[in-house]
Amino acid sequence: MIRAVTDNDRMQWQPLWEGYLRFYRQSLPPAVTDSTFERLCARRDGLFGYVAEEAGTLVGLAHGVVHGSTWSRAPVCYLSDLFVGPAARGTGVARALIDAVVSEARTVGAAEVYWHTQEFNGRARSLYDQVGELRSWVVYEVPLTGETPG
Amino acid sequence: MIRAVTDNDRMQWQPLWEGYLRFYRQSLPPAVTDSTFERLCARRDGLFGYVAEEAGTLVGLAHGVVHGSTWSRAPVCYLSDLFVGPAARGTGVARALIDAVVSEARTVGAAEVYWHTQEFNGRARSLYDQVGELRSWVVYEVPLTGETPG
Amino acid sequence: MIRAVTDNDRMQWQPLWEGYLRFYRQSLPPAVTDSTFERLCARRDGLFGYVAEEAGTLVGLAHGVVHGSTWSRAPVCYLSDLFVGPAARGTGVARALIDAVVSEARTVGAAEVYWHTQEFNGRARSLYDQVGELRSWVVYEVPLTGETPG
Amino acid sequence: MIRAVTDNDRMQWQPLWEGYLRFYRQSLPPAVTDSTFERLCARRDGLFGYVAEEAGTLVGLAHGVVHGSTWSRAPVCYLSDLFVGPAARGTGVARALIDAVVSEARTVGAAEVYWHTQEFNGRARSLYDQVGELRSWVVYEVPLTGETPG
Numbered sequence: 001m002i003r004a005v006t007d008n009d010r011m012q013w014q015p016l017w018e019g020y021l022r023f024y025r026q027s028l029p030p031a032v033t034d035s036t037f038e039r040l041c042a043r044r045d046g047l048f049g050y051v052a053e054e055a056g057t058l059v060g061l062a063h064g065v066v067h068g069s070t071w072s073r074a075p076v077c078y079l080s081d082l083f084v085g086p087a088a089r090g091t092g093v094a095r096a097l098i099d100a101v102v103s104e105a106r107t108v109g110a111a112e113v114y115w116h117t118q119e120f121n122g123r124a125r126s127l128y129d130q131v132g133e134l135r136s137w138v139v140y141e142v143p144l145t146g147e148t149p150g
Numbered sequence: 151m152i153r154a155v156t157d158n159d160r161m162q163w164q165p166l167w168e169g170y171l172r173f174y175r176q177s178l179p180p181a182v183t184d185s186t187f188e189r190l191c192a193r194r195d196g197l198f199g200y201v202a203e204e205a206g207t208l209v210g211l212a213h214g215v216v217h218g219s220t221w222s223r224a225p226v227c228y229l230s231d232l233f234v235g236p237a238a239r240g241t242g243v244a245r246a247l248i249d250a251v252v253s254e255a256r257t258v259g260a261a262e263v264y265w266h267t268q269e270f271n272g273r274a275r276s277l278y279d280q281v282g283e284l285r286s287w288v289v290y291e292v293p294l295t296g297e298t299p300g
Numbered sequence: 301m302i303r304a305v306t307d308n309d310r311m312q313w314q315p316l317w318e319g320y321l322r323f324y325r326q327s328l329p330p331a332v333t334d335s336t337f338e339r340l341c342a343r344r345d346g347l348f349g350y351v352a353e354e355a356g357t358l359v360g361l362a363h364g365v366v367h368g369s370t371w372s373r374a375p376v377c378y379l380s381d382l383f384v385g386p387a388a389r390g391t392g393v394a395r396a397l398i399d400a401v402v403s404e405a406r407t408v409g410a411a412e413v414y415w416h417t418q419e420f421n422g423r424a425r426s427l428y429d430q431v432g433e434l435r436s437w438v439v440y441e442v443p444l445t446g447e448t449p450g
Numbered sequence: 451m452i453r454a455v456t457d458n459d460r461m462q463w464q465p466l467w468e469g470y471l472r473f474y475r476q477s478l479p480p481a482v483t484d485s486t487f488e489r490l491c492a493r494r495d496g497l498f499g500y501v502a503e504e505a506g507t508l509v510g511l512a513h514g515v516v517h518g519s520t521w522s523r524a525p526v527c528y529l530s531d532l533f534v535g536p537a538a539r540g541t542g543v544a545r546a547l548i549d550a551v552v553s554e555a556r557t558v559g560a561a562e563v564y565w566h567t568q569e570f571n572g573r574a575r576s577l578y579d580q581v582g583e584l585r586s587w588v589v590y591e592v593p594l595t596g597e598t599p600g
Contacts, residue, residue, distance in 0.1 A: 028221065035223045045218030045225070067217030068195030070230045073185045074295060075195070080220045091272065102292055111295045116287035122570040123287070125436060129261065129568075130475050132188035132432045136425060138275070139268040139284035142252055145224065145261045175430050268429075270422040328521065335523045345518030345525070367517030368495030370530045371478065373485045374595060375495070380489035380520045402592055411595045416587035425588070437566040438575070439589065440582035442552055443559045445524060 002100045005049035005061070007041050012058035013051060020061070020083035036063075046075075050100040052084070052093045059088035062097035066108055077105035079115035082124075094124075098131055152250045155199035155211070157191050157247035161210035163201060171209070186213075196225075200250040202234070202243045207236035212247035216258055227255035229265035232274075236278075248281050302400045305349035305361070307341050313351060314357035320361070320383035336363075346375075350382070352393045352398040359388035362397035366408055377405035379415035382424075394424075398431055452550045455499035455511070457491050462508035463501060470533035471509070486513075496525075500550040502534070502543045509538035512547035516558055527555035530566035532574075544574075548581050 005013060014033070021027060028036075040049035046067050052060035063081040079101050084093045105113045115132070116139060117124050128134075155163060164183070171177060178186075190199035196217050202210035213231040229251050234243045255263045265282070266289060267274050278284075305313060311403045314333070322329060328336075340349035348366050352360035363381040379401050405413045415432070416439060417424050428434075455463060464483070471477060478486075490499035496517050502510035513531040529551050531554075534543045555563045565582070566589060567574050 011299045016197055032221070032223055036220045037189045039218070040220070047218050047220060063220045065218050065220065067228075068189070068197050068215050070190070070197060070215065071176075071182070072295075073182055078217075106294050107291075111293070113292040113294065115290055116285070117290065118286045119288045120286065120570050120572070122568065122572070125570050126473075126475055126568070128290045129436050132292050134436055135266075135289040135291055136270065136429050136434055137155070137269050137289040139285040139287040140265055140267065140278045142255075142263040142282050143261075144252070144256050144263065144273045145222075175426055175428075268426070269424065270420050270425050272405070272422070332521070332523055336520045339518070340520070347518050347520060363520045365518050365520065367528075368489070368497050368515050370486045370490070370513045370515065371476075371482070372595075373482055374518055378517075383540060388525045391558050398466040402594070403586065406594050411593075413592040413594065415590055416585070417590065419588045428590045435566075435591055436568050436570065437589040438569045439585040440565055440567065440578045441586040442555075442563040442582050443561070444552070444556050444563065447524070 001053045002050055002096050003053060005037075005040055005051045009051055009058060010037060013037065013049075013061060016051075016058060016061045016083055017081075017083060018082055019085060023083070048104060050097055050104075052088070052097055054088065058098050060084035060093045062101050064101045064104060064113075066105070066110060069111065072111040074111040077101065077108070077110040077113045079113055082115070092130050094127055095131060098127075151205065152200055152202045152246050155187075155190055155201045159201055159208060160187060163187065163199075163211060164209045165207060166201075166233055166235060167231075169235060170231055197256060200247055200254075202238070203249055204238065210234035210243045210247050212251050214251045214254060214263075216260060219261065222261040224259050224261040224265045227251065227258070227260040229263055232265070244277055245281060248277075249269070252281075280293070301353045302350055302396050303353060305340055305351045309351055309358060310337060313349075313361060316351075316358060316361045316383055316385060317381075319385060320381055323383070348404060350397055350404075352388070352397055354388065360384040360393045360397050362401050362414075364401045364404060366405070366410060369411065372411040374409050374411040377401065377408070377410040377413045379413055382415070384432065394427055395431060398414075398427075451503045452500055453503060455487075455490055455501045458489050459501055459508060460487060461510060463487065463499075466501075466508060466511045466533055469530075469535060470531055473533070494510060498554060500547055500554070502538070502547055504538065510534035510543045510547050512551050514551045514554060514563075516555070516560060519561065522561040522562040524559050527551065527558070527560040527563045529563055532565070544577055545581060548577075552581075 039045050039047045040063060046065050049063045051058045061083050065078040065080050066075045069076045082094060082097060102113050117128060174207045189195050189197045190213060196215050199213045211233050215223045215228040215230050232244060232247060239247045252263050267278060334339050339345050339347045340363060346365050349363045351358045361383050365378040366375045369376045382394060382397060402413050417428060489495050489497040490513060499513045501508045511533050514552045515528040515530050516525045532544060532547060534581045552563050567578060
């Protein structure tokens with residue numbers, strides 16, 4: 001079952017979030033995680049979150065960020081984070097989570113959903129090749145603070 | 151001179167915006183352009199804009215979008231659009247415009263500035279390699295409306 | 301005007317074909333060019349060709365090859381060659397030629413049109429990004445004869 | 451042992467074909483699979499197929515499509531599908547299957563063999579770098595029907 005994340009999910013959401021960050025060899029200060037979880041539940045700053053629940057256990061998460069665009073009056077939606085725990089992989093959970101984010105984006109009138117992935121992440125890209133359209137873009141960043149490890 | 155775009159710039163901003171869109175073989179409905187210009191000047195929806203002015207003539211533009219992030223309490227800043235008119239290329243205008251966006255991002259406390267460019271745009275990337283850090287990302291999109299041509 | 305290539309076009313088709321090959325720093329034996337032109341006109345071996353004509357002058361060409369597929373009962377169509385002479389570039393001729401090949405492919409019941417381009421050919425890709433969908437593929441070849449320079 | 455696929459192989463060929471499609475997260479209507487198998491055995495529409503057999507068990511498959519070319523009088527050969535079952539990986543079966551397709555292509559006078567693979571499929575590419583030559587191409591597609599999922 002895919003559903004919006006709520007305050008009550010913190011205990012089970014946290015290890016998924018940490019597994020996701022570990023995949024990217026990142027860690028975040030607890031205050032950042034606290035803020036992120038709070039804003040996902042409160043749908044503040046454009047953030048929203050979905051979780052996949054199976055028999056009372058959370059097995060996956062997906063986070064979106066809705067934000068303005070100069071190319072459309074409508075906002076766009078960034079699929080910021082997607083993670084499925086090892087035991088639930090290969091069962092369609094990732095796709096269902098993406099579908100939930102796309103559906104939410106449609107509901108709020110977003111013009112598109114977009115996301116980034118490592119070019120060499122074959123497992124993820126073999127799914128993304130099915131549900132999205134690959135763009136001819138590369139991504140550059142200028143880090144401004146030590147806070148974002150991305 | 152790099153300065154924030156204002157309501158009075160519409161006549162000169164418009165051909166730069168159209169030149170930029172033409173580069174990407176895009177065109178946008180006038181209502182989208184109207185909305186974008188208005189929001190850039192009013193700094194609404196996280197949008198802001200800078201222009202490069204030389205002897206009273208606008209020769210370049212850069213637009214940013216500040217939005218929330220799940221990886222930091224601070225927002226991040228998307229450098230959405232960057233364009234320098236043909237006559238002013240190779241004179242450091244693009245870099246000065248990027249610097250202005252980065253400076254604004256720093257001022258509003260953003261954790262990072264990021265942008266997309268075509269992987270095959272050698273001219274742009276030779277600059278971006280100097281001012282930013284290449285990420286190993288590729289970008290996927292799910293278009294939801296006909297409004298965003300990107 | 302976009303129309304099918306005919307036997308009478310040889311004199312004007314040839315310099316376009318040679319301009320196209322020169323772009324790829326290739327040359328082909330006259331017997332290959334003779335065979336290709338004959339088969340394009342006769343629509344033999346799955347080959348077909350379109351030319352763009354302006355005021356009696358040919359300014360562009362596009363060649364397709366229809367062939368079998370293991371993923372569909374319907375054949376697929378390879379957009380093999382596309383070239384627009386320097387004077388006619390930027391006028392929508394390339395897009396009109398692609399449209400003609402896609403239309404022909406549709407007429408013969410093909411399941412898809414696909415093509416290759418150099419990853420660094422920004423001019424071509426900025427168009428292709430508009431009319432087609434980028435795939436996550438790379439291409440490998442084993443040359444078997446000296447005949448194909450590709 | 452590498453040998454041409456025959457009508458009698460259907461029972462063992464089918465799970466390999468399905469494993470191959472599952473790798474690409476695809477499924478095809480039974481009528482497409484029926485048609486593909488029949489044409490591979492009958493060598494119709496340019497299609498042909500090889501299987502790897504070990505102690506009476508099929509452990510791999512490779513399919514080719516011979517089709518016309520505008521760059522050579524001779525046809526070219528597309529290595530369309532290649533799959534080795536999990537238990538037989540790392541034993542040289544994939545290479546032997548490619549060799550069989552290349553050999554068949556040579557026999558029918560093809561000018562080259564070419565194939566596509568996901569840019570992020572490191573396992574496959576480490577083999578392809580040995581047996582083929584990487585081209586600087588990217589691939590674009592225009593899907594025309596719902597039949598081809600590629």
